[in-house]
Amino acid sequence: MQDPADQANSPTLDASAMPHADQFSETSRRGPYTFPPADRIRKKSEYAAVFSNSRKVVDRYFVCYLVTQEQQGSKMGLAVSRKVGKAVTRNRVKRYLREFFRTHRPLMTAPCHFVIVARPAAAALSYAECVRAMKRLLQRGGVLDG
RNA sequence: CGAGCAGGCCGGACGGUCGCGGUAUCCCUUCGGGGAUAUGGAGGAAAGUCCGGGCUCCAUAGGGCGAGGUGCUUCGUAACGCGAAGGCGGGGCGAUCCGACGGAAAGUGGAACAGAAAACACACCGCCUACGUCUUCUUCGGAAGGCCGGUAAGGUUGAAAAGGUGCGGUAAGAGCGCACCAGCGUCGUGGCGACACGGCGGCUUGUCAAACCCCACCUGGAGCAAUUCCAAAUAGGGGAGCUACAGGCGUGGCCCGCGCUGCUCCCGGGUAGGAAGCUUGAGGCGCAUGGCGACAUGCGUCCCAGAUGAAUGGCCGUCUCGGGGGCUUCGGCCCCUAGACAGAACCCGGCUUACAGGCCUGCUCGUACU
RNA sequence: GGCCCCAUCGUCUAGGCUGGUCUAGGACACCGCCCUUUCACGGCGGCGACACGGGUUCAAAUCCCGUUGGGGCUA
Numbered sequence: 001m002q003d004p005a006d007q008a009n010s011p012t013l014d015a016s017a018m019p020h021a022d023q024f025s026e027t028s029r030r031g032p033y034t035f036p037p038a039d040r041i042r043k044k045s046e047y048a049a050v051f052s053n054s055r056k057v058v059d060r061y062f063v064c065y066l067v068t069q070e071q072q073g074s075k076m077g078l079a080v081s082r083k084v085g086k087a088v089t090r091n092r093v094k095r096y097l098r099e100f101f102r103t104h105r106p107l108m109t110a111p112c113h114f115v116i117v118a119r120p121a122a123a124a125l126s127y128a129e130c131v132r133a134m135k136r137l138l139q140r141g142g143v144l145d146g
Numbered sequence: 147c148g149a150g151c152a153g154g155c156c157g158g159a160c161g162g163u164c165g166c167g168g169u170a171u172c173c174c175u176u177c178g179g180g181g182a183u184a185u186g187g188a189g190g191a192a193a194g195u196c197c198g199g200g201c202u203c204c205a206u207a208g209g210g211c212g213a214g215g216u217g218c219u220u221c222g223u224a225a226c227g228c229g230a231a232g233g234c235g236g237g238g239c240g241a242u243c244c245g246a247c248g249g250a251a252a253g254u255g256g257a258a259c260a261g262a263a264a265a266c267a268c269a270c271c272g273c274c275u276a277c278g279u280c281u282u283c284u285u286c287g288g289a290a291g292g293c294c295g296g297u298a299a300g301g302u303u304g305a306a307a308a309g310g311u312g313c314g315g316u317a318a319g320a321g322c323g324c325a326c327c328a329g330c331g332u333c334g335u336g337g338c339g340a341c342a343c344g345g346c347g348g349c350u351u352g353u354c355a356a357a358c359c360c361c362a363c364c365u366g367g368a369g370c371a372a373u374u375c376c377a378a379a380u381a382g383g384g385g386a387g388c389u390a391c392a393g394g395c396g397u398g399g400c401c402c403g404c405g406c407u408g409c410u411c412c413c414g415g416g417u418a419g420g421a422a423g424c425u426u427g428a429g430g431c432g433c434a435u436g437g438c439g440a441c442a443u444g445c446g447u448c449c450c451a452g453a454u455g456a457a458u459g460g461c462c463g464u465c466u467c468g469g470g471g472g473c474u475u476c477g478g479c480c481c482c483u484a485g486a487c488a489g490a491a492c493c494c495g496g497c498u499u500a501c502a503g504g505c506c507u508g509c510u511c512g513u514a515c516u
Numbered sequence: 517g518g519c520c521c522c523a524u525c526g527u528c529u530a531g532g533c534u535g536g537u538c539u540a541g542g543a544c545a546c547c548g549c550c551c552u553u554u555c556a557c558g559g560c561g562g563c564g565a566c567a568c569g570g571g572u573u574c575a576a577a578u579c580c581c582g583u584u585g586g587g588g589c590u591a
Contacts, residue, residue: 033164033165034164034166035165035166036166037166038179040455041455042454042455044418044455047455079455086193086489087193087488087489088487088489090489091458091489092459092489095166095458095459096459098459099165099459102164102165102166102460103165127460127461
């Protein structure tokens with residue numbers, strides 16, 4: 001078991017596998033592998049802020065806009081257009097990306113806001129392929145340990 | 147056993163764990179929220195948005211014109227373009243399947259090309275020369291030819307040619323006469339009815355209405371981003387018009403009518419938060435009764451998703467249904483693999499389209515055996 | 517989510533309501549020839565399309581139904 005993120009999928013948790021666990025608030029008594037509504041980008045203005053001043057990392061499956069945000073912690077937003085596929089396909093892609101964010105958040109080097117835009121090729125990915133692609137992408141963006 | 151027809155049903159199961167969103171109770175709170183426990187969280191099509199309703203607003207949806215839809219009958223239903231039972235026509239040996247299936251002697255139109263002719267029929271090739279008349283010949287009986295004509299049996303064209311077949315009849319023919327068949331009208335019988343059967347009559351009135359149209363019936367318009375409430379924000383500016391014999395808006399084809407308005411319209415500027423609507427409903431399940439059936443009635447029982455940048459997912463284990471591969475002593479054994487179409491957005495009833503695989507019931511035909 | 521519209525040569529379009537020589541017309545583009553010393557302009561000719569599947573009809577780009585793919589409006 002090389003990947004510490006895989007521990008989110010196992011019943012036993014190890015505190016030493018969380019290098020950046022201190023970025024979570026003191027009041028939260030839940031585990032590190034969560035994705036509550038406060039950590040999502042939900043407003044039009046937040047989306048606009050990320051799109052306007054951010055770095056862009058691209059591969060053939062996803063486009064990732066990311067901007068470092070020290071105060072507010074990490075937040076993620078999604079954009080999956082109808083070009084990706086029908087409703088079932090789009091929902092699956094969004095679930096995979098949420099699951100990736102949930103399980104890999106403790107590995108991030110710095111808190112940042114980012115929006116992931118799915119491209120049509122992402123429709124054919126399985127969850128494992130999706131995780132591999134996203135890890136490479138965020139490592140190139142410089143916000144993920146690897 | 148093989149081939150087939152119809153109807154109904156299922157659309158992996160159980161468990162662990164990390165998450166996501168709903169509800170209830172309790173606890174904490176810096177009043178923003180956070181936490182614990184319990185409970186339940188996609189479909190047969192949730193899809194396409196093709197019909198019909200409920201609901202909300204506009205007048206409790208009113209009148210006229212226009213526009214659109216439906217189209218054998220009778221039932222069922224809240225309603226329907228849906229369903230059931232039947233009629234008629236067509237396909238199939240059959241079980242059964244398919245059908246926009248009212249009206250063309252109300253009207254207006256269309257039918258390219260071909261063909262004589264495409265709709266108050268016509269006369270190209272044919273057939274006939276009885277009647278009338280002319281010429282020639284004559285064995286004085288008549289014969290041949292022409293004119294005036296007759297005819298729709300046959301031929302050609304076409305998607306389609308003016309009832310069909312047979313006998314009689316005739317100069318040749320013709321519903322001209324008759325028989326049967328088709329069609330039309332009418333009467334009787336059966337049926338609620340579509341229609342069926344039988345008698346009689348005069349003999350024939352083609353096709354397209356998914357061309358306009360006629361007839362019957364139906365439809366007011368918009369849609370939960372409807373609509374209502376709370377909070378916040380800007381109220382300031384520029385331009386134009388109107389002073390009632392009227393103007394504007396609601397109203398989405400128009401007119402009337404109705405309602406609202408005292409200022410109205412245009413340009414420019416600002417807001418996109420929260421709550422209600424939001425899930426108890428023509429509701430599901432079971433039983434009984436009525437009905438051939440669709441369905442209805444009664445009783446009992448259950449509460450079963452409500453998000454809003456938008457919840458159902460990730461991983462692991464066990465077991466099954468199929469599928470693939472290998473071994474085989476043909477009994478089986480081992481390995482791999484949950485795998486179709488597809489994701490609620492106000493809610494129902496249908497229709498249509500997509501769909502891996504599987505189950506049940508009834509029936510038909512063929513073969514074999516008893 | 518809801519409500520609408522559209523689909524014709526490579527591109528922009530005409531025809532569709534009223535079905536038939538529509539073998540689907542035009543413009544630009546492309547190809548060939550002529551003109552010119554050459555290019556451009558001009559002239560002549562050519563290539564080239566009814567989104568898909570059914571139905572009605574003798575006959576469908578046109579009428580009807582379904583499917584697919586685009587686009588718009590709406591708090």
